[in-house]
Amino acid sequence: MLGLNQMGPQVQNTGFFQFGRATEYDYKLELHHLILLERGYLDASTEAGPVSAKAHDLLCFRPAREMTYQVRAGTAFYQAAVQFASPPRHLLTPEIPEIGPLPVLTPTGDRFEEYRSLFESICIELPQAGSRHHFRVQATIYRLLALIASTPGELSAPPAPLDAWDHIHLRLASIEGGEFTPAQLAREVGVSEGHFLRVFKQRFGVAPGICRMHARLNEAVRLLRETNDAVKLVAYNLGFDGAKGLSRAMKKYLNLTASDFRREPGALQPTGDAPSGLLYPQNQHLLPPGDRVDLLMARHGVTQRDL
Numbered sequence: 001m002l003g004l005n006q007m008g009p010q011v012q013n014t015g016f017f018q019f020g021r022a023t024e025y026d027y028k029l030e031l032h033h034l035i036l037l038e039r040g041y042l043d044a045s046t047e048a049g050p051v052s053a054k055a056h057d058l059l060c061f062r063p064a065r066e067m068t069y070q071v072r073a074g075t076a077f078y079q080a081a082v083q084f085a086s087p088p089r090h091l092l093t094p095e096i097p098e099i100g101p102l103p104v105l106t107p108t109g110d111r112f113e114e115y116r117s118l119f120e121s122i123c124i125e126l127p128q129a130g131s132r133h134h135f136r137v138q139a140t141i142y143r144l145l146a147l148i149a150s151t152p153g154e155l156s157a158p159p160a161p162l163d164a165w166d167h168i169h170l171r172l173a174s175i176e177g178g179e180f181t182p183a184q185l186a187r188e189v190g191v192s193e194g195h196f197l198r199v200f201k202q203r204f205g206v207a208p209g210i211c212r213m214h215a216r217l218n219e220a221v222r223l224l225r226e227t228n229d230a231v232k233l234v235a236y237n238l239g240f241d242g243a244k245g246l247s248r249a250m251k252k253y254l255n256l257t258a259s260d261f262r263r264e265p266g267a268l269q270p271t272g273d274a275p276s277g278l279l280y281p282q283n284q285h286l287l288p289p290g291d292r293v294d295l296l297m298a299r300h301g302v303t304q305r306d307l
Contacts, residue, residue: 009141010083013285014122018076026068030091031081033061034144036108036119040075044068051104058106058115058148063091078119082141096149106148118144121205129289164189169204172211179239182208217253220246224258231258 012031019040035042036058044051045068046061053059061067071077083090094102108115121140125133168185185208186196201207206214216238223234235246235258247257 008138009085011122011126011137011141011288012081012083013287014078014080014119014126015284015286016076016078016119016123017283019071019073021073022070024068024070026066028065029061029067029081030063031083032063032093032102033059034080034082035059035061036078036115038076038078038116040077041072042075042077043070046104048104053105056108056112058108060102060104060106062093062104078116078123080119080122094145096145098149102145102148108147111147111150114147115144118147123286126288127286134288165200165203168208169200169211172208173215213249213253216240217249220250220258221254234258 016038035053037053037055039055041055042053042059044053044059044061047064047067048062051059061069084094085092096102118140122137125136125140168188171180182197183193185200186193189196191199197207204211220234220238220240223229223237224231227234229237231243231246235241235243238246240246240249243258247259250260251257
């Protein structure tokens with residue numbers, strides 16, 4: 001019998017980080033370290049030589065006995081530490097027939113948002129218990145490899161036009177999109193309500209109601225940080241059942257209450273330059289259930305220095 005940890009790629013940790021000052025990391029990581037730069041610059045010294053990356057570049061550092069990388073002030077990136085195979089092959093780098101070994105540096109070009117969406121999915125799914133979340137993380141790694149395997153021509157090709165499903169997704173993800181029932185949305189694409197719910201979740205990764213909740217919570221966070229409006233007023237304007245209803249939703253999806261955003265304005269990344277989703281803690285390592293950050297850092301000898 002094969003256990004979960006013996007099947008396919010394993011993500012040991014992930015997260016979204018932003019840096020207010022220049023910072024340097026030293027580590028020996030027996031994993032592949034994937035870094036997607038949202039903004040800023042990163043310079044690394046690896047066993048294969050120096051590497052420099054800028055915003056919208058994807059880095060894939062090989063397992064290393066010793067490595068250093070530096071980020072400049074204002075840099076923000078997603079990261080994921082991945083083991084593509086179980087021991088004794090855990091140090092091997094995947095080879096994609098069309099392009100060869102997994103590149104150390106991949107410019108994402110016009111498809112950056114696709115890459116970011118995949119990293120966000122890993123951040124949301126990895127800390128959650130249950131086999132389905134585990135398999136979703138693995139599936140996302142394969143989707144990431146499929147993007148990397150795209151040819152240069154595909155990377156520069158214009159995006160496909162939006163269809164009716166995409167337009168519905170955009171409306172649900174916008175705070176200005178209005179309110180709709182699943183039955184109304186299903187009629188717009190000419191399918192039953194049950195079929196609509198199944199296809200929407202399969203295509204966009206979340207149920208329509210959760211997608212709508214994301215938009216409302218993002219707007220609530222913005223109002224709590226950028227205005228002096230009472231929590232009760234913010235909740236009422238966004239359709240929540242009072243201040244307690246808003247705080248319950250924030251506790252469920254963000255692990256913080258509405259008042260936490262006023263007391264701890266730096267707890268999560270500000271929404272101005274940050275990714276749109278605030279459904280996972282930022283500036284901290286996100287781990288599979290049961291893992292501990294201190295053991296992770298000690299295992300890989302990671303040290304951090306502000307420059």
